Amino acid sequence: SLLSGAGAGAEAGCSAPAVAAVLPAGGSGERMGVPTPKQFCPILERPLISYTLQALERVSWIKDIVVAVTGENMEAMKCIIQRYQHKGISLVESGVTRHRSIFNGLKALAEDQPNCRLSKPEVVIIHDAVRPFVEEDVLLKVVTAAKEHGAAGAIRPLVSTVISPSVDGCLDHSLERARHRASEMPQAFLFDVIYEAYQQCSDYDLEFGTECLHLALKYCHIKAKLIEGSPDLWKVTYKRDLYAAESIIKERISQQICVVMDAKEDEEHVGHRLEEMLKNELNHVKVTSGRDLQQIILEQCYNFVCVNVMTSDFEETQKLLNMLEESNLSILYPVVVISVQFLDYESVPFGQKMENLMQIREFAKEVKKTNILLYGLLVYYPQDEQKLQESLRQGATIIAALIKERNSGLIGQLLVA
Amino acid sequence: SLLSGAGAGAEAGCSAPAVAAVLPAGGSGERMGVPTPKQFCPILERPLISYTLQALERVSWIKDIVVAVTGENMEAMKCIIQRYQHKGISLVESGVTRHRSIFNGLKALAEDQPNCRLSKPEVVIIHDAVRPFVEEDVLLKVVTAAKEHGAAGAIRPLVSTVISPSVDGCLDHSLERARHRASEMPQAFLFDVIYEAYQQCSDYDLEFGTECLHLALKYCHIKAKLIEGSPDLWKVTYKRDLYAAESIIKERISQQICVVMDAKEDEEHVGHRLEEMLKNELNHVKVTSGRDLQQIILEQCYNFVCVNVMTSDFEETQKLLNMLEESNLSILYPVVVISVQFLDYESVPFGQKMENLMQIREFAKEVKKTNILLYGLLVYYPQDEQKLQESLRQGATIIAALIKERNSGLIGQLLVA
Ligand SMILES: [Mg+2]
Ligand SMILES: [Mg+2]
Incomplete structure (x- = not known):
């Protein structure tokens, strides 16, 4: 693929796929123990999501970025885009769950709506608003693998052993750590594959599911290629992660x-x-x-x-x-x-x-x-x-x-x- | 149990079990990308392990703390104990794996060695040197549950979905996040249970195993009680975790x-x-x-x-x-x-x-x-x-x-x- 040439070169090549990204950012901040949803928490006075947008928009071959935010946060998000001069961002309203938000983002890319500059991409990246340190390298790897396999996602080794509890709150069994991985972001899909999967999937999936790779497997029989990611892909989840992110940014x-x-x-x-x-x-x-x-x-x-x-x-x-x-x-x-x-x-x-x-x-x-x-x-x-x-x-x-x-x-x- | 009275009260009560703690601290710092093993990395100029020792030694009903360190780090560890005035710490040499280090710590508690002030406890806590923010509350919960169930361990909800890869590096299946937990530390055991498990277990377990609760289940048929822990129990694993730990300590x-x-x-x-x-x-x-x-x-x-x-x-x-x-x-x-x-x-x-x-x-x-x-x-x-x-x-x-x-x-x- 010409994509492996990366950067400006890929932009010129006619076989480079059209790539867009969808960022679900509708979550509330409950896990942080703070009132502000974590994607809007300030780091050096700038909201976290702006760092993530910056990481995506510096990649020349990502054409469009669709961010799904709650109606409540729509105006705040517009201000962030204006103040930090982000380019190529479209906003859609988020759903009540992560899957529904992603689905809304995909719909915006699929539909030929009047007055809408978005067009259907060949490959779509799905990323989290709260993973600001994503590098072009891993984005390129998941996109390239998605083009070949239909789906791809970043993974990391497990830091803790995963166990399965019994109903009475005792250990039922523990999983062998070496045979399992944590599924992280970014992930990438042929657009038609993931859009089909979201159209086919059940309300139960949309309400309680957490894993896009799972939907591609269940509804389109696509076995996603797994890409080893760097520790920097971690998700800003707790207050300590905000501290860590601030220190990393200051250091950089x-x-x-x-x-x-x-x-x-x-x-x-x-x-x-x-x-x-x-x-x-x-x-x-x-x-x-x-x-x-x-x-x-x-x-x-x-x-x-x-x-x-x-x-x-x-x-x-x-x-x-x-x-x-x-x-x-x-x-x-x-x-x-x-x-x-x-x-x-x-x-x-x-x-x-x-x-x-x-x-x-x-x-x-x-x-x-x-x-x-x-x-x-x-x-x-x-x-x-x-x-x-x-x-x-x-x-x-x-x-x-x-x-x-x-x-x-x-x-x-x-x-x- | 009188232990639920906690603190000084428990100390007086004659039914309070004798409790010791074992801290495996023989690991190398490979995951951090730094030459110093992470338990010895300084935070505000003091090594991380000293914060963990402080967290354990302030708990009045923990009588002995056995730390397993490499021969190479033995002298450095003695200096840390002296400089920061830690009390009730015994040092043993670590093994080449985490399980072997814990086993060495248990042996030191089990054996009546001459010139050794350690005595066999009723309950033993196993904790990590790189989890400095453990609270008395969760220590008490795992010890109380271990007394009743034979074994107990702290758990946390999964932050990422766990997946199982196929041999060709593609997604085989993903695990339902709600049905699984991350196994964290501290854990506690009736001493006789965990010591028996370590004596019975295979070399393969000692080399490649990661989970003490698993050994208690496999060799002693003890189903550990699982205790919901706080986010602060997380393990300092990457450089970003050191940044987070420093910020938390400064804030406190x-x-x-x-x-x-x-x-x-x-x-x-x-x-x-x-x-x-x-x-x-x-x-x-x-x-x-x-x-x-x-x-x-x-x-x-x-x-x-x-x-x-x-x-x-x-x-x-x-x-x-x-x-x-x-x-x-x-x-x-x-x-x-x-x-x-x-x-x-x-x-x-x-x-x-x-x-x-x-x-x-x-x-x-x-x-x-x-x-x-x-x-x-x-x-x-x-x-x-x-x-x-x-x-x-x-x-x-x-x-x-x-x-x-x-x-x-x-x-x-x-x-x-
Ligand atoms: Mg761009
Ligand atoms: Mg004490």
Whole structure:
């Protein structure tokens, strides 16, 4: 299949199947123990479902995404799509069960409705709104296998042994763990197969069933191909899963730091030394020099260290902030900007300098409105080489801490290294 | 059973069974994708297994805890026990599989060895080193049920459908989710039952089996009672689970803040107003006044806001730090101390005051050695009532942020509200 070429290549190939995705998102949040349904719970202030939409819409060969939400949440969902600029999303009303919601999504794709831009795909992906970390790789695998087998789904090894209880609440038997798997998402189907299965299946299936692969087997005699998925496919189910998802997202957007300097020619520059220190102290983090800021913003770097040596004001930081605001980089994730000043306490009165720098609080309040988290950092710059090393190291530690936590309660603070 | 009386009461009752626990902790960390076995991964700088030991040893009616670790990790485990002052722990060498490790633990309890303080219990709990959030409640339930039924284990509803693959990697059949459960830990057994089962069972069972309840059924014909457990019983398996565990622990130790003041009589005191603001702004957090510090430390409050109004130095903070260091409160969790000063910028030169307060960096470095995280907070105290409200609110936000994140990279910083 040309699909295995993936990405843009597949888009051009005429044998690439038309692919759509259906996302049931009508569930309530009962398992979380919180009032908000879990797909709408915020992570870094953005609803979980937006991360899942982002994961699907970056895949160029997925043409349409149909999301099934309750009538109650329809307006909220429209706002999410608009605010986070999601493209190619259609909304349908969810049913009272997961299967009924999926069925509604499939109907929207099957029917040639007036004023509807959807058309029937060859293959349809079914995914969960609460599995935001799905990768293009596994989507491609289930779609390719569905084209060949009619149906395919991601699986994972079992973490716990599965047992069957007797009616009196005692162990009847336990299942051999090695012979069973957990059925996860995404799954993919030839559209005609899964649509037929939903049209044929009983009300009992629609009310109490949980497994699409089962419907394809029962009503269309299609044995789904099983695809080994990564641990990241797990379903955000409990409050602890929201914590885990937040930590994973924070970690992912903290992998790159761009250092911007106001003195570009001098390699002896203390800013370069801070950059070197960041490289040495922060393993696994890519430290980039900000020579081509437009390019770095395009590459989605979410962390900026802005070094001001020549000037004692925020001119360089202001330029960077303006660029960031124009770029829309911070629509999806909070962007961290740390404005660094160096100071030799012995030559400049410390207190006076700090008072001057306190205006960063006003800037921070202003740019927070566009999801930019601005902090100040004052690095001690003594004559003594060893002391300088120490304050640069301390500066790197503070920068790492601010980027890792992305704490909006501390914006506008002036930290001292 | 007198056990249902729980706690200290059960201890006195002569019909309370002697209970021991066995913790297999010989596993390697392969599923985490990290070199450290997961039971030794640090959370807030303390190894995961220490949290699990803490959860078991706080239960007064568990007399002995036997931990099975590899010869390689024996010394590290001894250090953990010493450093975190765990009591009543015995170490045995683990086997190459989970079942063999549990068997080694049971043997240590069964045998009357010279120089060994262990004695054979009536009931034995088997738990995992990587399930740190086990509550006394569920331990009591499995022990009580084991006494009656011979065996008992915690279960949870399935999060995913379980399927059985055919040899060619396709779906053979899926299991009805409502008729199955995940078998979790803790489990409990009459000692003679589970010891007999391990002595009878085959090498194949010891090598490839995963389920203790299954051994009791197969070799002793005991149908274990199944006990519905809470979501918190989940097993820390992947890196994301470590993130989740860290967030849960941080949340748990952030539920109470003690406000300590240097002026105790005056209710108009700005410190009282900060305390009120904390109460209003931080929902779900208990804000306590520090009138009886010894009592509050005993109650395991891990967060202190120390307000200095009468003095402009750190006298009150020093007193608190000394008390905390003597109490050993910070052995198990990092304790946050925020030293608050108020300042009317218009009457005192701002810079001079800050220079004076910078000595907090040295204090912070010093107390970090005993796991105390010290931060400074300077709150603007203007004449204008509305502005004062605003700076108190900002102060509460910063206090909340520092307590929530417990970030050791920012200790010694002087934050400004
Ligand atoms: Mg797309
Ligand atoms: Mg005990």
